[in-house]
Amino acid sequence: MAKKKLNVGLVGYGFMGKTHSNAFLQAPRFFDTPYEPVLKAVCARSAEKAKGFADTWGYESVETDWRKLIERKDIDVIDIASPNNTHAEIAIAAAEAGKWVLCEKPLARTAEEGKPMWDAVKKAGVPNMVWYNYRRVPAVVLLKQLLDEGRFGRIFHYRSQFLQDWTISEDLPQGGQALWRLDSAVSGSGVTGDLLAHNIDMAMWLNGQIVDVTAMTETFIKERMHNETGKKQPVTIDDAAAFLGHFENGSMALFESTRYARGHKALFTLEINGEKASARWDLHDLHRLEFFDHRDEGRLRGWKSIHITDGDHPYMKNWWVPGLQIGYEHTFIHQVADFLIAAGAGKSAEPTFEDGLKCDYVTDAVLKSAKSKQWESALPPKE
């Protein structure tokens, strides 16, 4: 049976534009989605670059002004894959125009900026989602299932890292199109919004609300040449961020993200220790879940490495056969599949803008604590 067409308008053509576009094309082939996304238009300030991207991915048209894209009647969904400082304005306008809205993470540079975004999609009643793609790693979804089944008992510890090493060189410049993540005016923060936000989003999904934090941040390299001015300028982002804190369930939080951990490319890790079980996962071997079950026979207890490639593992019956792994891009495909299925039922898929906003409150608290040198609340303000 033919699937309904869903017209997508993409803003941005960088790395995330690529992952999203691939996901729009692949999802309906591998999953039973009610919609088939149609790549209707891609929008970028440079018409030439938009055209090149459109050619590769099969977008039918290009726009150079996102306002035009939103005005188009033939667009159903606005997908925001442009830098962080553009998220709020585009998302709010799209919601007001009645479009469905997908937004790259973090939702906004600050919770203050993100709050009106959540308000806008709520008011418009449109399906919305933030691209915290790692929630869709099958191993992580299995862990979520095990937690929901109560297999861990009382939780004592949750720890998570995101370790990279790509900014160690002093010769790396900052800013501009390629390196806007190093320019806080555009990105809002350094690793806190870029990496730590992933750790936090996943943690709160798995283990509940983080209530308070004591944090430290560091900027190891103080000045870098700025791509827009061509001059050495102070670096305004955090190169590394770490915090201790508490979850609402009483467990202890230990988080860390950095771009200065030599030898780690994208080592997103998590570990959770409960009364009856523990588990750990990392992105460098994303197809494995390590699981320790205290209810195993005593002398045979140990950490089990589960190769998440079987038909009874989340999402995996739609892929290959046992033993054959999937990779990074599949997390986006799963997210599109879930979004299409949810939207088909008139709902948003998690993480919604509300979830994205909750994460922003925590990242705000981390940055605030690092400055104040005090414990800070990570809770959303009472309404």
Added chain:
Amino acid sequence: MAKKKLNVGLVGYGFMGKTHSNAFLQAPRFFDTPYEPVLKAVCARSAEKAKGFADTWGYESVETDWRKLIERKDIDVIDIASPNNTHAEIAIAAAEAGKWVLCEKPLARTAEEGKPMWDAVKKAGVPNMVWYNYRRVPAVVLLKQLLDEGRFGRIFHYRSQFLQDWTISEDLPQGGQALWRLDSAVSGSGVTGDLLAHNIDMAMWLNGQIVDVTAMTETFIKERMHNETGKKQPVTIDDAAAFLGHFENGSMALFESTRYARGHKALFTLEINGEKASARWDLHDLHRLEFFDHRDEGRLRGWKSIHITDGDHPYMKNWWVPGLQIGYEHTFIHQVADFLIAAGAGKSAEPTFEDGLKCDYVTDAVLKSAKSKQWESALPPKE
């Protein structure tokens, strides 16, 4: 610049039909190929099944007779993804019709059956390729580069396994569409042609010709219900196969494949030990290469786990960023990309039908030795 269209006619719609179709669609988006494959027609005996497959993957038409498919003027490439007993007839007819030919592995059920296939494509002068997809795992290609650079010195040992466990249950039937791999009339052999052929193809690519073997095979479960007759019948395939032997370069060969290794889903492994270096790889973590370099400083020698996700690793600059892994399906995408590039230059991509035939001679020798209980030559006959 728009790519030239290349019209594909696929025979078969099973698991391999899916991996090939995905590769045809993805390759031109991620790689700079001279052609863009067009999914023109899929052929299957059941029109209904062909139609369902065509809908999912976007094939423009269906055929129920492969002869019709080959007759079609609008088809450039015939891709054979049907069971082993059909390879020879289709491939020869396709070559004679001047089509380019892609054939699933093994080339044929025996070298005797495969020889005319190689003769046919050679005579027709058409680009051809056998889908030994694991040659395109980036980690394995890196290993090939290191070997070609002479980093290993004299080779002493090469060992390789393919361990599965999916046929251990006595209740599993044999034969029919779903389980033709367990019916030697269709498949030619059991694990020898299905799994061991992968080990052998890769080994000969990396380490050269295998010259002789002493082998043993085993059929652990002697009778299974046959899906076509509904009756218990003797099992005619080998459930497990192992051999010792020698490579032309003097190194020792140790190979094993089985579907009775509990706990292993698709554990294709290889290890090579040279005078100056060693390496190992396995399919369960296909994005890693383990490398030992004896030229490292003495006290710091050890096995290094290289996470093959960097831009300077084979194929990887076309995918994501360091740390983000790819999976199983990508090996087919790489193979299509290489085939398109080679064909654009009027050549075949390896492994060609000739390579596929050489592998058949070795698998024949393994089966022969297991029967004769003698050492047997694994060399192609002198012409």
Added chain:
Amino acid sequence: MAKKKLNVGLVGYGFMGKTHSNAFLQAPRFFDTPYEPVLKAVCARSAEKAKGFADTWGYESVETDWRKLIERKDIDVIDIASPNNTHAEIAIAAAEAGKWVLCEKPLARTAEEGKPMWDAVKKAGVPNMVWYNYRRVPAVVLLKQLLDEGRFGRIFHYRSQFLQDWTISEDLPQGGQALWRLDSAVSGSGVTGDLLAHNIDMAMWLNGQIVDVTAMTETFIKERMHNETGKKQPVTIDDAAAFLGHFENGSMALFESTRYARGHKALFTLEINGEKASARWDLHDLHRLEFFDHRDEGRLRGWKSIHITDGDHPYMKNWWVPGLQIGYEHTFIHQVADFLIAAGAGKSAEPTFEDGLKCDYVTDAVLKSAKSKQWESALPPKE
């Protein structure tokens, strides 16, 4: 050539009494030490228990009052392996009597208690050492060598954990001979002095002084039956402790210890990230060092697992042959060997009482910060 005899008087006969006694006997057989320890006397309040221990280990005599032991002329070294609350008094008396003094870690329950101990051995001029045995793991010593050689460049991060899970059950009592570690009156603190002290001692040896901390501690189980009163009483120790902080060299510190990490028995870990290299180690595979060297050829960079069993690895030429691992008890043997060699040259072996005291200042700061919810200085007071 016969070695000089060195008469040892041991206080305590528990787990640590066993590790020390074994080390005294083994060290002179495997290492070229100037002295051969003679197990002269073991002291415990229970004569019967002392006698049983003496029989097993070959102690020539027993004492039931440590003051008597110190008075004995035929004792050269006092080794303190009794609970934390006894360290100060015994050590000071031993030093004043001119004995050499070995003391289990932590030096004392607090820095305030430990300061006079350091003063006493300094004043007496006697060789002294604290049993932070993990400094003598060969893999860790190799890491220390690599750091001293400048192979890591500027250090960005140092993180360390000590994870256990043996106190999760609510039925476990506290206090008494078996469980004095759960009674803060005897132990001084919970995991902070017991486990975190190991992390800190090793970190400061490898990476320099810790200058400040922000910490949190937790007592997950609030009441336990006390072995001495037979009644449920509040638990006064910390079950878990974590802190963030800074090293003097500007690197970021992240530390954690707990007895509530299900699945981990004695998982002491450390990782250090420098500009040019990174390394990690853990106690569950203590014979391995993981090393990442950024100066390796780009496409061949990876984490190397060095199996620390070669003759050119620290201490290992005195043991077996490459590939054959040693274990936990060997760290004590190495420490005795180093102590004997240093003492033979009239010196103390590290960590000295001064080192032990520095560690106490940091653990004090951790406990203080956890209470004050402020950043606290971890430096020794200016004299």
Added chain:
Amino acid sequence: MAKKKLNVGLVGYGFMGKTHSNAFLQAPRFFDTPYEPVLKAVCARSAEKAKGFADTWGYESVETDWRKLIERKDIDVIDIASPNNTHAEIAIAAAEAGKWVLCEKPLARTAEEGKPMWDAVKKAGVPNMVWYNYRRVPAVVLLKQLLDEGRFGRIFHYRSQFLQDWTISEDLPQGGQALWRLDSAVSGSGVTGDLLAHNIDMAMWLNGQIVDVTAMTETFIKERMHNETGKKQPVTIDDAAAFLGHFENGSMALFESTRYARGHKALFTLEINGEKASARWDLHDLHRLEFFDHRDEGRLRGWKSIHITDGDHPYMKNWWVPGLQIGYEHTFIHQVADFLIAAGAGKSAEPTFEDGLKCDYVTDAVLKSAKSKQWESALPPKE
């Protein structure tokens, strides 16, 4: 209670003399043995070397003729740690003198040479044991228990390797005291008797009798300087050996040993695949057992890494606490403990001379098959 004294006379003072001596001293301290070995005399052709060894280990006296040693009334046990070509003569003489006999592995250079040794101890009725020490690795003993409990069901595969790399250099000489293992006149064979014998002994203990084999051996370096003649001479040993075969229980055997596997120091591995479970172990991490249990819940199946350091693991309650590993030398200590306990009950501890002889029949078959290029029986001859 004081233990009975058992007077040991050791022949040989090399590497194995050291491991045995340490085991004699340590066993009674850590295990509840009925005897305490007394190091009465060590015998070596060089009085000076014997004296040096005696000083280090505390042997009370030295002998330079093993016949004298056997004649001594004050010796209860003869322990043979001298090269392979001396085993038979000494063991037979010792048995005839009524001594208990311990013999390094392999029992003899050939089964023909070993048969009279087994006959002699049988006739004399003296406790006897062969030092196949790896049977006493706690992880391996746990595996044995699991097998005996029937947890694996029908066994399909057993594979085992012993990989080393220490003879790759052409400059390494052969023969003499240091390198008698490279001189087949002394050793009997190369890796077959030295390494493969370990694989075989353990395999037959765990999985039963090996019935037939097809083998290959290789001598990679054809000539080496001989330490006794100072001249280049043909190398007469096998540098590498591999075989396929069958166990009596119908499972398939795949074995390999070599000293040319670059990067492996002493990598003794084994894996067993049964219907219901699989397990693997290796010597480089001897304190771990990898276990796969098919009866685990489907989506949670995986390989479990069991850290063999708990009180309910074999031998481990006599050592430290959970998480703290033991090493290589402990296998000998366990073997002495078991021997003393068995001898105290008037029995031999396994592996007895009979077990050692059975292993010799298999290694003989391997060498014979490598020469004949035929399958050969590995069974002991029918009596």
